[in-house]
Amino acid sequence: MLPARHRLTERADFSATVRGSDARRRGSRLLVVHARVTGRTDPAGDAPPRVGLVVSRAVGGSVVRNRVARRLRHQVAPLLERLPAGTDVVLRATPAAATATSAELGEAIARGLGDLYTGRGVS
Secondary structure, eight states: OOOGGGBOOOHHHHHHHHHOTTOEEEEOSSEEEEEEEOOOOOTTSOOOOEEEEEOOGGGOSHHHHHHHHHHHHHHHGGGGGGSOTTEEEEEEEOGGGGGOOHHHHHHHHHHHHHHHTTTSSOO
């Protein structure tokens, strides 16, 4: 589970990250990584990276969707400390993610983030 400060929960934030003019994205067979560096800060004075998940019905039934979401959360958690401050990331699973292993999902996340933030040591 991701700590609350690292969760993207507001619809407006999801939309800005997926559709915003300053947002970037990289796709693979398993998922699409959308990312956007924001100018936000929180009351503590820092702006931790936040992650949101989109796992639609196209991926499978509720059991499959929940399993994919759980695996995505588990794989992205260790990468959070390597992301730039104030980054919002949305991971959108494709139907192929339903049959992927956790290692394959983790590799796709790292590759997608690495492509977006080359030179940041994410991959």
